[in-house]
Amino acid sequence: MFDSIERAPADATMGVAEAFNQDPNPHKINLSMGVFKDEGGNTSILPSVKEVESRIFREETTKTYSGIEGFPAFSKAVLPFIFGENHEALANNRAVTAHTPGGSGALRVVGDFIYKNSPATTMWVSDPTWAAHIQIFKAAGLTVNQYPYFDVQTNGLAFEKMMSLLQIIPAGDAVLLHGCCHNPTGVDPTLEQWKQIADVIHERGLLPVIDFAYQGFSRGIREDATGPLELIRPGKEAFICGSFSKNFALYNERTGSVTAVAANERAAEVVMSQVKYTIRSIYSSPPAHGGIIVSTILNDPILRKQWEGELKQMRDRINDMRQLLAETLMAKGIPGDSSFITQQKGMFSFSGLTPEQVQRLRDEHAIYIIANGRINVAAITPSNVIPICDAIAKVI
Numbered sequence: 440m441f442d443s444i445e446r447a448p449a450d451a452t453m454g455v456a457e458a459f460n461q462d463p464n465p466h467k468i469n470l471s472m473g474v475f476k477d478e479g480g481n482t483s484i485l486p487s488v489k490e491v492e493s494r495i496f497r498e499e500t501t502k503t504y505s506g507i508e509g510f511p512a513f514s515k516a517v518l519p520f521i522f523g524e525n526h527e528a529l530a531n532n533r534a535v536t537a538h539t540p541g542g543s544g545a546l547r548v549v550g551d552f553i554y555k556n557s558p559a560t561t562m563w564v565s566d567p568t569w570a571a572h573i574q575i576f577k578a579a580g581l582t583v584n585q586y587p588y589f590d591v592q593t594n595g596l597a598f599e600k601m602m603s604l605l606q607i608i609p610a611g612d613a614v615l616l617h618g619c620c621h622n623p624t625g626v627d628p629t630l631e632q633w634k635q636i637a638d639v640i641h642e643r644g645l646l647p648v649i650d651f652a653y654q655g656f657s658r659g660i661r662e663d664a665t666g667p668l669e670l671i672r673p674g675k676e677a678f679i680c681g682s683f684s685k686n687f688a689l690y691n692e693r694t695g696s697v698t699a700v701a702a703n704e705r706a707a708e709v710v711m712s713q714v715k716y717t718i719r720s721i722y723s724s725p726p727a728h729g730g731i732i733v734s735t736i737l738n739d740p741i742l743r744k745q746w747e748g749e750l751k752q753m754r755d756r757i758n759d760m761r762q763l764l765a766e767t768l769m770a771k772g773i774p775g776d777s778s779f780i781t782q783q784k785g786m787f788s789f790s791g792l793t794p795e796q797v798q799r800l801r802d803e804h805a806i807y808i809i810a811n812g813r814i815n816v817a818a819i820t821p822s823n824v825i826p827i828c829d830a831i832a833k834v835i
């Protein structure tokens with residue numbers, strides 16, 4: 440069998456990271472991976488996380504299995520984190536959550552769940568989207584199609600085109616929406632646009648799947664949830680895939696959540712039985728460490744306050760770097776208006792660089808960006824912004 444198989448294509452992001460690691464140039468810069476870096480270029484462990492880890496080290500007495508859905512403290516903490524304390528879906532016990540290995544694990548659980556229970560469903564994702572979306576849903580067996588999202592003329596949302604397409608998607612299909620900090624464009628709908636998107640999705644009987652991988656990275660934990668929560672309407676169904684990779688910097692601990700919102704409590708219970716069945720068929724139960732960290736911090740008022748401050752610092756740094764990047768590009772005389780960079784949200788900016796320019800940045804300047812031109816703004820620092828902008832000026 441192994442003799443006859445072909446090499447798999449390199450991953451769009453990980454492949455660039457591998458090439459970066461092999462580059463001996465001491466001045467190389469990696470703007471490809473979606474990880475936050477501090478001013479010194481480090482992806483550090485948050486102090487609140489370190490504090491909980493030292494408690495776990497001292498106090499943990501067993502490594503016995505958690506439930507298929509993780510520990511009860513996890514869903515107790517995560518549901519109000521996503522919905523806020525007083526949301527109707529929580530009051531009516533119609534939202535259920537399981538701890539998954541990262542947001543990616545949650546997406547795969549959703550894909551497998553949908554394929555098992557309604558195999559003819561097409562999953563609609565934005566054009567463009569995070570490349571793994573397409574890979575994950577196809578691997579689950581689903582047909583994947585795309586709806587228009589990004590307008591290259593305005594570097595903003597192609598809202599009219601998106602709405603026109605949503606209006607003709609067959610009832611029963613699923614639509615994946617990025618909760619905030621759209622990857623790769625950094626372009627999110629306004630609250631008014633979210634309302635209109637929610638109207639059409641529910642009028643047409645579509646299933647919203649919200650990929651909420653960056654909650655807290657745009658404007659704040661609650662602020663970021665207001666748009667996507669427009670989709671959670673009484674009696675209506677949805678999936679929400681959460682990730683604690685970015686907002687808790689728990690990347691390699693693989694900590695995420697899959698939340699199903701059913702029409703009522705009874706349906707939620709049945710859906711949860713199927714979510715657990717799906718999980719049991721893939722990875723059995725989640726890795727505990729990250730789940731304990733997240734639930735401990737979210738359930739402890741003092742640690743939570745500390746962590747919220749740390750999250751704010753990350754968010755503020757990204758926004759500062761957006762400003763600095765836009766200003767430096769303009770100062771270098773880059774043609775066009777770079778101010779859209781400050782309007783975009785989250786870690787990423789869609790730079791508009793062509794694949795050829797991206798290749799030249801790598802070959803001639805040891806600056807690594809993924810081929811679609813997505814820049815990780817969170818990897819820019821006051822000391823690397825000038826060489827980055829000089830290099831961009833040279834290649835365009």
Ligand SMILES: Cc1ncc(COP(=O)(O)O)c(C=O)c1O
Binds near residue numbers: 473544569617683690
């Ligand atoms: C849009 C989007 N969704 C989901 C994820 C999943 O992240 P993880 O599996 O690391 O939690 C990412 C990570 O980069 C992402 O960008």
